[in-house]
Amino acid sequence: MEDEDRPHALASGRKDAAASLSLESLEPYSIDELDTRVALLEAEIARVRAHKARSAANRLAAEALFRTSAPSAPSSSGATS
Template identity: 45%
Template sequence: MDDDDLPRRRDDTLTALTRQSLDPLSLEELDDRVAVLENEIERIKAHKAAATGHKAIAESLFKKK
């Protein structure tokens, strides 16, 4: 079973972040949070692209002929 198939833990950081109230944050704090999250999205996309490339290379190496 892949880790992706498992339910997310309730104490997971991402879950905590999405449940956090935004009401106490100022506009500047909200802008900062958006910038941090956008940077994290770009970092994840870059990592995913690299992983996809590695997977394709590995599959081509072990492909049955």
């Protein structure tokens, strides 16, 4: 894989496992090993997508919980109950 074809590090600059994998040469792997690697990476992609969906749902729930409605106008009669 040419350098320009490799995935780049996260925008945060943090090195993670995916960034480390992208630096590894694939030349020594057999076809079967590459198929296994692809299957593992696809499973990891599914895991990350599921976590992302749960995180988005949690965020929406938190936003709904803390969202306040517009304050109502005070009573014009001035009477209190």
